[in-house]
Amino acid sequence: MAAYVIIPGIDGSDGQHWQTLWERQWGTSAVRISPSSWSAPDLDDWVDAVQEAYDHAVRQDSSVVLIAHSLGCWAASAWLRKNPSSPTGGAFLVAPPDPHGPAFPRRAAATFTEVSARPLPCPALVVGSADDQYCTPEAAAGFAARWEARWHLAGACGHINSASGLGTWSHGRELLDSLSRQ
Numbered sequence: 123m124a125a126y127v128i129i130p131g132i133d134g135s136d137g138q139h140w141q142t143l144w145e146r147q148w149g150t151s152a153v154r155i156s157p158s159s160w161s162a163p164d165l166d167d168w169v170d171a172v173q174e175a176y177d178h179a180v181r182q183d184s185s186v187v188l189i190a191h192s193l194g195c196w197a198a199s200a201w202l203r204k205n206p207s208s209p210t211g212g213a214f215l216v217a218p219p220d221p222h223g224p225a226f227p228r229r230a231a232a233t234f235t236e237v238s239a240r241p242l243p244c245p246a247l248v249v250g251s252a253d254d255q256y257c258t259p260e261a262a263a264g265f266a267a268r269w270e271a272r273w274h275l276a277g278a279c280g281h282i283n284s285a286s287g288l289g290t291w292s293h294g295r296e297l298l299d300s301l302s303r304q
Contacts, residue, residue, distance in 0.1 A: 129198050172197055239268035
């Protein structure tokens, strides 16, 4: 068993998002970040929120896995770079948006525009979609390569969020399980 840090994207994940559904299933083994800047994301605030959630999660289990979606992937990446020696069992990074892509929310997330993908200090899996409006599969695969993470194209799933209609996203759970076995 592991503890999980849930790192949603802008405005958090709603009640039908796979992250929220997994969090409910995991109960006290999951801790969601709670930055003060959900709607106007500030990278430092989000990284601090990851730290706070990590500190809580590591008290539950010494093996902590980061479960990030969208903008949360960049917060997870920044936190991992800042804390390379923190014991982390892995990073599950789903649908990272392209900070240089045309749909990136530059005004709302201005502090995220200068992020860059660099090698991560733990096993990681990046999951992308063939038709994500926020990131092309090629850009997501490039992030995975620079993060030194495994890459998985999940098919045409949009932004892999509530609008994608994935429910508890059983394929995602299989992918997460494969990360744990890495």
